Amino acid sequence: MDTAVELLRCFALKIPVTFGCVTDDGGHGGETMLEDRLGISPLKGIQQSENVLRGYPWVTVCSARIVDRLGGVARLRESGAFTEVEELPTGSVWLRTMNCLADYTGDALRSVIRVVAPVLPQGRPRPYAGREIGRLVYEDPAG
Template sequence: MNVSVQVSFDAAASDGPGASLVRWFRAARTGLYSGLVEAEARSGGGVVSEAQIVPDIDDLVRRFPRIGKTWPRFEEELATFPWGAQLVFLTEGEEPEVLGRASSYHVLRDGSIWRASALTSVDSPDDAASCTALVDFLHAALDGSNPLYGHIEWDDFDELTNLDTVLRRKRRTSLREGRQFLRGYAWVTVCPAELVTRLGGAAALEDLGAFHRVLPLRAGGVLLQASATMDGYTEQVMERLFEALAPVLPPGEPRPDPAHPYMRFVPRDAATVR
């Protein structure tokens, strides 16, 4: 089953944009896709990888085949904060299948907001070990940064959050107000330092008892894991999460979007909970 991990960054990233990209792709290689890296290294492992860099939106793609041999050069390019980057693992053969993909690109041409994502899969939504590994990857990829927002979801909603969709918020508005309002909530939610402070701090969030795990980031943000497994993210758990985060959620009456019938959300205006 496919799982999507998405994170938004802005110029408030405390460790610098290039460092945030290096950490993201390094954590993907050594954590999330470590099994694929090992399979490619074995003779007959059936896996092949390629990394790509696009220095600027109008530039040609620079390719780095078989990352086991080209990784140092790829990281050097990441450190320059390119417009786009990708690391992909494929099955070998005439019709390759994507086994995993990590990517990043500038949301705004001036580089003031950028996005990182990863696509992977889990064997079962109720497997605690694989679910924990997903969260541990995200924590390793972000520790040292103060992201604007992030989440782990079952599906990739084309960069939309659940609240962007049901509140009909424009994506750029949501991004630009990301340190004023939390952009959404999910099984795992990344909350920036500014909003953590308004919620009373990481210790206060942990004391609420509304989360399975509260994982602080060194730069002040937190990862909030709602339940031990993705399967455990029930309507009751989501309601508890919503109420805990309501003080920093954008106001408005949510309305279902027919284009996204499986989007999960609590049908209440967060402003009425505060």
């Protein structure tokens, strides 16, 4: 996973990214687990990614507009939901939830979704074949 994190960081430092992530539960068609479980096409997610966060993976790069809607970089740092919050030279913002992917479960997931809920697509993710899979909170972030 360290190589994937380094690769994403390399791109995000050079190219303005509206969404990028490192996780272990994304789909092969480019969809995030959240998009998959909400039935949102990855194309729609990409088209909306300047304003709507496509998911809340372990490491996420998002647009400055999304961060502004969440109260800014300082507010995200103060939330305690992230171990790293960094505004990149491209204008994108780097968010890392935990130092280790394996630790990104349970309370850590719930802490992140509470912070990013206002910029997530609405709806309750559907279980997959009756099971709650992936690194998701299976609740509607709107409450």
